[in-house]
Amino acid sequence: MSAPSLTLGYVPGATPAKWARIWAQRHPDVELELRPVAAAAAAEAVRAGAVDVALLRPSADTEGLAVITLYEETTVAVVPVEHHLCAADELAAADLDDEPTLLPLDDVVGWRDAPGVVAAHRPETTGDAIELVAAGMGALIVPQSLARLHHRKDLGYRPIVDAPTCPVALAFPAGRPSELTDEFVGIVRGRKAGSSRGQAEPAPKRTAREKTLAKQAARAAAGKAAGKVARTPGKQGRGGRR
Structure with a gap:
């Protein structure tokens, strides 16, 4: 087996x-x-x-x-480091309106109204598109993790604040x-070691009447316990009266 x-x-x-x-x-x-x-x-x-x-x-x-x-994930624009868009810490979609952009066939952002002027040629993969960005062919819009995965010293990326995540x-x-x-x-999902999906559900919250009855029962039990203590004779010392 x-x-x-x-x-x-x-x-x-x-x-x-x-x-x-x-x-x-x-x-x-x-x-x-x-x-x-x-x-x-x-x-x-x-x-x-x-x-x-x-x-x-x-x-x-x-x-x-x-x-x-x-x-x-944050959506970012990848451009050459000398590109004017790299001068800002973050971008708005409108900043890309007149920019040539690349849309690879394996695009995962799926931004229907993405800004920019999409190039007629669609690179096959994001990796291919990165090469074209480095060659000055346009910007690339990707999730931040893909920008990090394909990081190059001659490229930079900036978050697009109003882009879909x-x-x-x-x-x-x-x-x-x-x-x-x-x-x-x-x-x-963060389940702790040894925990189980089959563990009992938390007890339902008690009503106000149930809480009142519980308090009354607790006071009555406490009174009975006090009475027993009062009726129990104390132990006498060795020199005490018999």
Whole structure:
């Protein structure tokens, strides 16, 4: 019988290291295999069973999957460091209105009304688009993690304050998850070691009448206890009267 394992797919820019470290601490006997997947192929990889769970961008087709949004990424514009847009700490969408922009075929921002003048040629990948930005062919709008992933000394990036954010989510097959998948979901959601989804629910809040009756019962019990103490004779010393 093969040893148990869990396969986690992750798209470019996603960072599973933190959760992988926690998994290794809690389940040293269960391998967590990390498998990079293309953004456009991540959802299908989960549906096909190539990976058990995936960190992906939910702009992709997620039919048949359970999806938990984890965080939202800032959207940035990547330009050459000598570009005038790099002079500002942050940008507005309007700052890009007249700028030539590149839209790669693997775009993950999905900004329908994105600013700029989109170049007729669409590079195949974000990496290809980065090369064209460095060559002065235009700006590139991406999630901040992809700008960091493709960092170059001759390029800079600035946040676009009024751009839509780019969510990153955890996806796994819809329905009842396997025990290992459920454990990984719990880690991602911050579930403590040893805790259980099956733990009892917190007791419901008592009504005002229930609180009053409880106080009366407590006072009555305290009175009975005091009476017993008063009726109990104290111990006499060795030289006391008999």
